[in-house]
Amino acid sequence: MSNASLYDRLGGEAKIRKIVTDLLSLHKQNQVISTRYANAKKSDAEIIDLVVDLLASAAGGPQQYTGMDMTTAHKGMNCSEAEFVAVLDDLLAALSKHGVGELERAEVLALNYALKDQIVHV
Numbered sequence: 001m002s003n004a005s006l007y008d009r010l011g012g013e014a015k016i017r018k019i020v021t022d023l024l025s026l027h028k029q030n031q032v033i034s035t036r037y038a039n040a041k042k043s044d045a046e047i048i049d050l051v052v053d054l055l056a057s058a059a060g061g062p063q064q065y066t067g068m069d070m071t072t073a074h075k076g077m078n079c080s081e082a083e084f085v086a087v088l089d090d091l092l093a094a095l096s097k098h099g100v101g102e103l104e105r106a107e108v109l110a111l112n113y114a115l116k117d118q119i120v121h122v
Contacts, residue, residue: 005060009104013056013063020051023094032086036077058111070118084120088112 002009010016024047028037040047056063067073091112095105 007061026090
């Protein structure tokens, strides 16, 4: 078994950025959540930078996430379970598209699922 961090096993920042870029594209096409992104206050580039930093830092990379905590970022949005699942489905699709292995997909999913209580219905 490898001692490499999840960050390294994902391919570092360059590959994480590609995954996140595709993830945002999937979100914008997903009928369950696309309106959330149509009305975003941040540009696509800003969203991608924040999500790259969030995922990379959570995966053991050197990046520091400087955005809002998830409770603050989603306060008043009344995000539903269905929306949360749609985000995770898109995430798994983006990871698969980029050849991320099953173990790493499960680890990324677990990192994101751990945020559920901070996002859904806050």
